[in-house]
Amino acid sequence: MLDPLHFDAHADTYDRARPPYPAALWKRLHDDGLLRRGTRVLDLGAGTGLATGPMLQAGASVTAIEPGPALAAHLHRRWPKATIHIDRAETAPLPPAAFDLAVAATAVHWFDLDVVLPRLHRCLVPGGHFAVWRNAYGDPxxxxxxxxxxxxxxxxxxxxQSPRRPGEFDTGVWIDRLTSSGHFATTRIEQFSWTIELSAEQIHDLFTTFSNWNAAEVDEAAQAVNDLGGNVVEHYVTPLIILERAATDDDSQQTAEMPSN
Ligand SMILES: C[S@@+](CC[C@H](N)C(=O)[O-])C[C@H]1O[C@@H](n2cnc3c(N)ncnc32)[C@H](O)[C@@H]1O
Known part of the structure; x- marks a missing residue:
């Protein structure tokens, strides 16, 4: 059974082991005008802050939602400027029209989208965006x-061997899930490929953080690295989906009521 709090039980290892997101992804969000100085970001399932950190460094203000208390403690220590709610995306307090950008970094597969998408629609400003990505560990x-x-x-x-939910590379299925309610429309799909060299110890740490790997399997993977000379080059992929909040009649009313100067 996959456990969303698996990561919290391995918070120290998670913080140490998970590689950062590729620089090209941050450049894309910047170049598309979605992540700039002053952008108000909602980081859903923030973990130890692998996405929170670079967004704060880009000058954004970040509200992080993270249900795991140990992960949230790491996040607070490392990125004290983030506003943190120890809560789930389904229940965290989200004021209306308070954010320009919502992100889910390797996290959207944990959410009940029937609940979360309408909540995101409400808490984003008209024209706001929802960016969804994940590091997929193994490039097919x-x-x-x-x-x-x-x-x-x-x-x-x-x-x-049966997948319980769409896989890491089923971008089309994820787009259907994220857009079928009508709250969001896709504006961009992109995939970033990258490589990283990892030691047996790093593979042990990283695979420990995978919610579908047990301890014996992790030991075996680390042993495989030792058998192969002590280091391996891994090929990873980061698919990115950018969605725009769908406009509503209320939005045009709000715009019409805005004072002009
Ligand atoms: C794979 S981790 C990704 C963490 C972080 N975003 C990153 O990029 O490293 C998935 C995160 O989603 C969180 N999570 C699980 N269920 C959640 C939910 N219903 N609402 C918000 N976060 C959730 C987990 O606690 C975990 O921190």
């Missing part, structure tokens, strides 16, 4: 490395 387009062959052999032994 890359050549199968010896380490990835060992990883595939480990996961192939699992009893339950």
């Amino acid at each position: 387009a890359a050549d199968l490395t010896p380490f990835r062959q060992r990883v595939a052999a480990i996961t192939a032994r699992r009893d339950d």
Whole structure:
């Protein structure tokens, strides 16, 4: 059973092990005018602040929603300027029209979208955006490395091979899920490919943070790295979906009522 608080139980390891998001993703958000000095951002499922940090450094103000108390404590220590709510995206207090941008970084798959999408629609300003991305650990387009062959052999032994929800690369399915209620429309889909060299210890830490990997499997993956010389180059991918908040009749009323000067 996948547990959304898995990450909280491994907060220290999570903070140490998860690699940062690629610079090209931050550049895209900046170049599209979505993340600038003064942008009011809502970071949903913020964890230890892997996305919160770069957004604060870009000059945004960030409200972070994180249900795990240990993760939130890390986030507070590392990024004290963020406003933090220890809460879920489904229940956190979200004032109306308070944010320009909402983001879910490797987190949207944990949310009840029937509840969260209308809440995001309400708390974003007219013309606001929702950016959804995740680091996917294993690029299906890359050549199968010896380490990835060992990883595939480990996961192939699992009893339950049925996916419980759309996978990391099912961008089309995620777009359907994010747009079918009519609260949001897609404006951009992009994918960033990158590589990283990791030691056996780093693989052990990183795979410990994966909610679908057990301790024996993690040990086996780290052993595979040692067998292969102690370091492996991993090929990872970060798919990004940018959505725009759908306009409503109330928005045009609000605009009409705005004083002109
Ligand atoms: C894979 S972590 C990503 C954390 C962070 N955004 C990052 O980029 O490293 C997923 C996060 O979603 C949080 N989470 C799980 N269910 C949630 C929910 N219903 N609402 C908000 N956050 C949730 C978890 O506690 C965890 O911190």
